[in-house]
Amino acid sequence: QVQLVESGGGLVQAGGSLRLSCAASGTIFSINRMGWYRQAPGKQREPVAVISSGGRTNYADSVKDRFTISRDYAKNMVFLQMNSLKPEDTSVYYCNGQIGINRNEYWGQGTQVTVSS
Numbered sequence: 437q438v439q440l441v442e443s444g445g446g447l448v449q450a451g452g453s454l455r456l457s458c459a460a461s462g463t464i465f466s467i468n469r470m471g472w473y474r475q476a477p478g479k480q481r482e483p484v485a486v487i488s489s490g491g492r493t494n495y496a497d498s499v500k501d502r503f504t505i506s507r508d509y510a511k512n513m514v515f516l517q518m519n520s521l522k523p524e525d526t527s528v529y530y531c532n533g534q535i536g537i538n539r540n541e542y543w544g545q546g547t548q549v550t551v552s553s
Contacts, residue, residue, distance in 0.1 A: 438462035445547030458531030460512040468534040470514040474527035
């Protein structure tokens with residue numbers, strides 16, 4: 437069974453920084469894409485940043501030049517460095533992974549990020 441566990445959320449003032457981490461554990465032979473999504477109250481979950489197995493990255497326009505996604509392939513981890521945070525970044529952030537030969541989707545439990553103005 438595969439699990440994704442996030443950490444690193446919290447409360448920060450506007451302009452501050454946070455670093456989210458996500459560790460995948462269990463029976464894992466391969467991980468394709470990993471990414472971060474977020475969901476604010478009353479809104480749909482939206483993609484924030486994704487990184488392919490080859491290291492190619494893609495960002496939502498709203499976070500470009502502020503957020504950086506990276507991976508530690510040896511440890512099956514993905515990170516999200518968030519700088520210049522804005523109140524509108526406040527959301528629950530979820531880690532996502534496409535894992536295994538069938539590229540099954542797995543989600544973490546979510547971590548709250550709150551940015552105060």
